[in-house]
Amino acid sequence: xxxxxxxxxxxxxxxxxxxxxxxxxxxxxxxxxxxxxxxxxxxxxxxxxxxxxxxxxxxxxxxxxxxxxxxxxxxxxxxxxxxxxxxxxxxxxxxxxxxxxxxxxxxxxxxxxxxxxxxxxxxxxxxxxxxxxxxxxxxxxxxxxxxxxxxxxxxxxxxxxxxxxxxxxxxxxxxxxxxxxxxxxxxxxxxxxxxxxxxxxxxxxxxxxxxxxxxxxxxxxxxxxxxxxxxxxxxxxxxxxxxxxxxxxxxxxxxxxxxxxxxxxxxxxxxxxxxxxxxxxxxxxxxxxxxxxxxxxxxxxxxxxxxxxxxxxxxxxxxxxxxxxxxxxxxxxxxxxxxxxxxxxxxxxxxxxxxxxxxxxxxxxxxxxxxxxxxxxxxxxxxxxxxxxxxxxxxxxxxxxxxxxxxxxxxxxxxxxxxxxxxxxxxxxxxxxxxxxxxxxxxxxxx
Numbered sequence: 001x002x003x004x005x006x007x008x009x010x011x012x013x014x015x016x017x018x019x020x021x022x023x024x025x026x027x028x029x030x031x032x033x034x035x036x037x038x039x040x041x042x043x044x045x046x047x048x049x050x051x052x053x054x055x056x057x058x059x060x061x062x063x064x065x066x067x068x069x070x071x072x073x074x075x076x077x078x079x080x081x082x083x084x085x086x087x088x089x090x091x092x093x094x095x096x097x098x099x100x101x102x103x104x105x106x107x108x109x110x111x112x113x114x115x116x117x118x119x120x121x122x123x124x125x126x127x128x129x130x131x132x133x134x135x136x137x138x139x140x141x142x143x144x145x146x147x148x149x150x151x152x153x154x155x156x157x158x159x160x161x162x163x164x165x166x167x168x169x170x171x172x173x174x175x176x177x178x179x180x181x182x183x184x185x186x187x188x189x190x191x192x193x194x195x196x197x198x199x200x201x202x203x204x205x206x207x208x209x210x211x212x213x214x215x216x217x218x219x220x221x222x223x224x225x226x227x228x229x230x231x232x233x234x235x236x237x238x239x240x241x242x243x244x245x246x247x248x249x250x251x252x253x254x255x256x257x258x259x260x261x262x263x264x265x266x267x268x269x270x271x272x273x274x275x276x277x278x279x280x281x282x283x284x285x286x287x288x289x290x291x292x293x294x295x296x297x298x299x300x301x302x303x304x305x306x307x308x309x310x311x312x313x314x315x316x317x318x319x320x321x322x323x324x325x326x327x328x329x330x331x332x333x334x335x336x337x338x339x340x341x342x343x344x345x346x347x348x349x350x351x352x353x354x355x356x357x358x359x360x361x362x363x364x365x366x367x368x369x370x371x372x373x374x375x376x377x378x379x380x381x382x383x384x385x386x387x388x389x390x391x392x393x394x395x396x397x398x399x400x401x402x403x404x405x406x407x408x409x410x411x412x413x414x415x416x417x418x419x420x421x422x423x424x425x426x427x428x429x430x431x432x433x434x435x436x437x438x439x440x441x442x443x444x445x446x447x
Contacts, residue, residue: 012155077133088125285300287314343365
C-alpha cells in the first residue's frame with residue numbers, strides 16, 4: 001500500500017492552470033443563483049475538467065517519462081566558474097514541459113534554483129549552469145527533482161532521481177592551467193605579467209662545443225681546444241634548481257574576507273600558480289603553512305608529482321583564530337631548509353605594531369634566505385579614503401581610514417629599511433604581482 005502511495009499519489013501535484021479553471025467554474029456556480037442557465041454549463045464544465053485531469057494523470061503517470069543525470073568535473077576550482085551539466089531524455093510520445101530542481105550544495109545558498117525546459121518526443125538535451133565556490137572542502141550534491149507537464153498542463157508528475165554526489169573543491173587549478181600554458185610558451189605577458197630585462201649572465205655550465213662565428217670568445221675552453229686541435233667554447237644555460245618556498249600564514253589575520261573569499265584562499269591560489277610557474281622554469285617548489293603551532297613543510301622538489309602533492313596539501317588548510325607564531329616558523333626553517341632559497345611569505349599586517357612583534361623573526365629568516373613579504377591592501381579602506389565627505393561623521397571615518405592606509409605604507413618602508421623585499425597588493429592583483437616579482441628576481445639572478 002505504501003509503495004502504491006509513493007508511486008501514484010505522493011508525486012502528484014496540481015498546476016496553476018487547474019486552480020484557475022476551478023475558480024472560474026466555482027464563480028459560474030455562484031452566478032447560477034441569479035442566472036440559472038449557468039448551472040448546467042458549470043456542471044458540464046466541471047465534469048469535463050475532471051475528465052481532462054484524469055486523462056492528464058494517466059498520460060503522465062503511466063511511465064517515468066523523463067530521465068536525467070548530472071555531469072560534474074571530478075573536482076571544482078575554488079574562486080573560478082565551474083560548469084555543471086544536466087543531461088535529459090524525454091521518453092514520452094508527446095511534447096513535455098519540465099521544471100528541474102537540482103539540490104546543489106548548501107555552501108552556495110541558492111534556494112531558488114530551477115531550470116525550465118521543453119522537450120520534443122524522444123529528444124535528448126543538455127542544460128548547463130555555473131557554480132563559483134569560494135571555500136575549499138567537500139561539497140555534496142543531492143537529489144534532482146523533475147516536475148513534468150503534458151500539453152494540457154493540469155497536473156504535474158514529480159520524478160525524483162537519486163543523484164547524491166560529493167565533489168571536492170581544490171585551490172584554483174583553472175587559473176593555474178592558464179598560467180601554465182603561457183609559461184610554457186614564455187608568453188607570460190598575456191597573463192598580465194611584465195617582461196623583465198635579464199641582467200648579467202648565468203654561471204651554470206651546460207656543455208663544451210665547437211666554436212662558431214658569433215660565439216663569445218671569452219668562453220673559449222683552452223684545454224679542450226688544445227686537445228681537440230680546434231676552437232672549443234663553454235656554453236651556459238639559465239640557472240636551474242633554485243629553491244622557491246611559499247610560506248602561508250594561517251593565523252587570524254588571514255581570515256578577513258574579500259568578495260566572498262578569505263585572504264587565505266587568495267594566498268593558496270597564488271601559491272599554486274606561482275609553484276607551477278617555478279616548476280616550469282626548472283626551479284624547485286615547496287610549501288610551508290604555519291599558525292600558532294609549528295608549521296608543516298612540503299620540501300622543495302622538481303619531481304613529476306610535486307604539483308599534486310602541493311594541491312593535496314593546500315586542499316584542507318584553514319585559518320586559525322589565534323595569532324601565528326613566527327618564532328616557531330623561524331626554528332622550523334633553520335632546521336629543515338639549509339640551502340639559500342627564495343622565501344615568499346603570505347601574511348597580513350594591519351598596523352605597524354603588528355609588524356614590530358614579528359619583525360625580529362622575519363629579519364632572522366632574511367639572514368639565511370631571500371625573503372619576499374606579501375601582504376594585502378584593504379580595498380574597502382581605499383574606497384573610504386577616496387570618497388567625498390558630506391558631514392562631520394564621514395570626515396572622522398575618512399581620517400581613520402587614511403591613518404590605516406598610511407600605516408600600510410609605513411610597514412612597506414620598515415621592511416625595506418631592513419633589506420626585506422615587499423609586495424603590498426590587493427587580493428585581486430595578488431597572483432599577477434607575485435609572479436611578476438618572482439620573474440624579476442629570477443631575471444636579475446637575485447635568488
